[in-house]
Amino acid sequence: MTKKNKANGSSIQKRLIPTYIFLIIVSFISVFPLYWMFAAATNNTVDVARGKITFGTYALQNFKTLTAAQDLGRGMSNSFLYATVETLAALFICSLAGFGFELYHDKHKDRLFDVLLLAMMVPQVATMIPLFKMMSHMKLLNTVWAFVLPAISTPFLIMMFRQNSRSFPIDIMEAARIDGCSEIGIFFKMFLPVMKSTYAAAAVITFMNAWNAYLWPKVVMSDKTGKSQTMPMLIANLSNGYKVDYGELMMGVLFCSIPTMIVFFVLQKQFAEGITGAVK
């Protein structure tokens, strides 16, 4: 049997050649624009326009032009602050809700859950004006709260925690109760550690969404001095002039992309696991 498999092995690989070629082409198309971003960030605008795709020596110059034109440090720290607060708050609130909906479920809670799911159909552009008025009324414009409040509780995250907690061992909960553990104690001491991979996946999604958000911050964080602007707003400003310095622009895009890329590479596996709902 094993011999036969080995003999089959090479012919199988041969049959896969078109697959490999296709995948290589798709991979190249997927990666190239990002490679080009890195390369362009190190070239001056003339070389970028000329179509140079190798690395150049203008990285420092581009960085200097960028920091002279925009407050890069503030943009980065704003984005970090907003994204971190949003991620922590969303993870806590939504996991608590998912825990409550799944492990304490009854007819009424199931019905309420169905109602909450309707919020998935609510487009951001439809709530943007009333929410802007609300934030303006509460004097929260240009504060972290205006940024995070509408994004903390999402049906998507609640559903994710709810579905992934289907495999949570209920017998353990009973045992803990007999030992005198409170309900919130069960959440912190048992649910949290068991659901680690779901938390990781939820954190990746939420952090990326928060970091990449554009429409909502443009509405509520657009103080004229730019003191509350996020990275996507900052780089969008760079390309608004009549003459765009491509080297400078790509340096900005690079800074805007690095954090999410790091998150992506470090937590990619947990991300995939979290989506499948495989809790181990």
Add this chain to the structure above:
Amino acid sequence: MKAKKMNVTGKQQRAGWIFLTPATVLIAIMSFYPMIEAFFMSLKTGSSAHMKWQVPFWKNYYHMFRDKLFLRSLGNTYLYLLIEVPIMLVLAILLAQLLNNKDLKFKGFFRTCVFLPCATSLVSYSLIFKSLFATTGLVNSILVGMGIFKENFNFLGTPSTARAIIIIALIWRWTGYNMVFYLAGLQNIEYSVYEAAKIDGANGWKTFWKITVPLLRPTIIMTFIMSINGTLQLFDESVNLTAGGPANSTITMSHYIYNASFGQGVANFGYASAMSFLVFIMVAILAAINMKVGDKRD
């Protein structure tokens, strides 16, 4: 859905309610309430503090369907939707199917590459594509260099190519994202199911349609709804890749609504709300149709 047998006491029930209260309250205040308010605002006119009821109250809606620019933004959004979503989802399923092959080598590498565009923000990739397709950009210099074009072509300054580039950019950004959902779905299908199909003499094509697609159906429906939802709300690309131009020929609904409420010029919250309420109705209808279609094939 399996029913769990539990003897939950009243105290525990209360604890359950407490756990889901913060999330429920936030959704009510941050989604449902603004949605209702948006509807009432859509019957008014003016901006911020000075809003009056429209006479007649449906005037904003009446005006909407006579507003050429709005109709164009509607048409653009549907054009992007109808072309981009099918291509992207088919490509995503195909890639997932190819990457789910047990005998394939470098699977992790390919998967990471295809998924990588998701690591960029919508504004970032819009600006990257804007630069690539600029009149003095890489694509032009390659095409001119190879002699395909005689002189640099203004891709983003020509309505048809500008729209095509938005679609290409969208496919580039979102195919890997959807593929991950399918890959996760495929991994839940036992390999023995495929083995059995092979023994029964089913070929790849048949296996795909008879096993993969039916078993992936919930995932396909979910990605379909997500994509429709996302495309109907397209904003970042329209603003940053083409700025809605040339001459508003690529503008999307969300972009137009933003311009009407927070852009330059006189803000018209009532009219913007009316347009945004239409977006809501479309998202809801399409999602409902999708659910119905999904249920029927059971």
